Amino acid sequence: MKGWLSTGARLLPGQWPADAAGRKNMALLAQLRWIAIAGQVATILFVHWAMGIRLPVAAMLLVASIAAAVNIATFATLRRRTDVARAELFLALVFDVLLLTTQLYLSGGATNPFIALYLLQVALGAVLLDRWSIWGIVLLSLLCAAMLSLVYRPLDLTDALEGRLFDLHILGTWICLAMIAVLLVLFMSRMTRNLQAREAYLAQLRQQAAEEEHIVRMGLLASGAAHELGTPLSQLAVVLGDWRHMPEITAHPSLLEEVGEMQTAVQRCKQILTGILISSGEARGEAPKVTPIRDFLLEIAQSWRSTNPGIPLRCDFGPHDYPRIIADPVIRQAITNLLDNAREAGATYIDLLVGRDSTSLNIAVRDNGKGFSEQMLADFGKPYRSSKGKQGSGLGLFLVVNVVRKLGGNVSASNGADGGALVLLRLPLSTVGLEESR
Structure with a gap:
């Protein structure tokens, strides 16, 4: 237990950084672009050298190189960014549409079966963009496809391939459809998970408010x-x-x-x-005092023992040095609430365990009561969730969780292997600590 209280391990699920879905989706678009670049280069070389269809290889490889340079710049930018706006995702999709249009222009225009790849760009836009931006991608794709039916560089076929053009078109269409299906499954599912995680984070913020x-x-x-x-x-x-x-x-x-x-x-x-x-800030002349952590917690324990003489309360501070803290009354009330909850849960003894690491003060209340039910652990910290069955109960843990969250910390709850419950408070020393001990 002492080692656990002294570690910096995360005790709550990692929270989704504010609006990070855009950044993750831009990274997925960049990954998709790498696949497109690799596919384009492989197709260009295969068609030109293996199939004997003469393509403007230099121009098409130059277009692929430009896409690679943009991709490298995108990844370099993403390392310094915490979020990407939808407008930037829109511009990225516009770039991909124009890139595809250029390659199709150089390789047969609308006669190229890979013209169906415009549908992939539209599908990505439908997931990532708002309504007007989606229609922007649709109109741009339609305009480019229409232009390619009028203006393009015809394929330079050998005499042997002239009679097999339809067969080649059918094969290319099948390969294109297979690529679209695989990429949609791979990337759309990942993008959907990103958006779902973002919505879950926003729902959590609304619940917190x-x-x-x-x-x-x-x-x-x-x-x-x-x-x-x-x-x-x-x-x-x-x-x-x-x-x-x-x-x-x-x-x-x-x-x-x-x-x-x-x-x-x-x-x-x-x-x-x-x-x-x-x-509530209404009492005058009684501001929170500065005191050593040990003295502050021992005072809380002694005060609780005086009103609950029948329940042993043991304090264990471990082999640590502690800084002085600002003895905020809300911390006192939070710890007292946990002790009261342990008593009401039928505990015959309670341990107040204290530890620290480089960033946080860790305070745990452990008892030998009946512990938490699975439902209580799932709803931990929500108001009016209680196993006491009394009207208005369940506010104690709710207040504890919110008090600690206001201080920048977090609260976790679990059941002991041998019964009883344990509630752990992690308070950042940057918030509650006045100075580090020497």
Whole structure:
């Protein structure tokens, strides 16, 4: 466990970089272009030297070289880019259409069976581009195909091939259709996966925005409730203070003890309300303090033990040096929520495990309770997902996940091999740490 807490391994699925689908699709287009270049060169050399059809080899190889140079520049650009706009994908497809048109012009125009490759460009545009750009590729392809039926360089056939032109056209058509089918299956499926991953990432962002809006509403309600409860609690504290000095109470030690317990409970309630107000930024003069991590977590553990004396809570900090941190009350509340959840899950003991690596502070709460169900693990961090079966339950873990996410960290949950649950918080030291220990 100590080694796991100290590693920098990713604990959550990698998130899709913002709008990275365009970059991946441009890379796929460039890969497709390499296949096209290789196919063009092989076809040109085979047709010219093996079949005896005299082609302008120098001009056609020059066109292929230009395409290769553009491809090299594309890959070099993609290494420095995080995204590619649809307009750039449109220009890339326009370039491919013009490249194909040039090669067809030099090799028989519309009589060349490979003119059907325009359909591949249209299909790619239908997946990658918006509506108007797709029709742009369609119109450009139709215009180029129509032009090739009027203006082109005729094939220079030998006398032996003149009578076999139709057979050659049928064979070329079959090869072209086979190429289109294979390339569509290979590349369209990969592009579709890229777009699906992008949509999943955007859906995750929308879900996160909805959760944050939910948290804001909850914060406003909690802040309002804290203000409203403050007055009656203060009045109750005054009344209990008066009771402690009444002869009727002081004459009965058992009553005096019960009044003391009531005062402790009232004071605890006031501390909780103060924590709510601090977290919402409404309490003045009580800004988060700077403290060593060990002291901060031991204070949380001691406070939790005082209200839950029947459950052992062990702290293990491992053989690490820790920097000082800004003791934000929201971190305290997140850890307290995890401890409370472990208690409510039927745990008879709880471990608070602390570790670190070069970039993050790792805090885990492990218990021997009933653990998480498969459904709970799948819905971990979503509001109102709970195994307690009570109305309004399930907000504790939801708040923990969102608090840690706001700090730039993440939360993961799992079940232990021997039972119980483990929830791990990874907090970036760049956010919560004040300075590195020397």
